[in-house]
């Protein structure tokens with residue numbers, strides 16, 4: 001699993017070793033770092049024990065390099081990063097920034113893959129998926 005992750009703005013590498021590194025901010029505007037597993041659909045993450053957020057809290061994600069907000073344009077509750085797979089194919093990755101919500105979407109020319117038990121919540125991708133299928137037929 002050698003997927004690389006890039007910031008969509010500065011194209012800097014935000015995966016280091018076994019983690020993707022994000023600068024985050026909770027709703028009390030406290031800042032922290034979050035390490036996220038690079039496997040799509042794996043929601044394990046690490047943060048400093050003194051940095052807190054609650055289930056359901058909306059977390060702001062930023063590129064740790066250029067500090068740009070990673071809010072997705074398609075939905076304000078999603079974060080957007082670029083993933084480059086082993087075949088050098090680029091995928092747009094969208095995942096929920098609501099703590100505890102497991103929704104990830106992998107979008108490329110091959111179509112849309114949704115993972116996570118809450119992925120039905122963001123219907124924008126469901127609709128596009130149907131559109132893709134319609135175009136394929």
Ligand SMILES: [Zn+2]
Nearest residue numbers: 007010063066
């Ligand atoms: Zn950046």
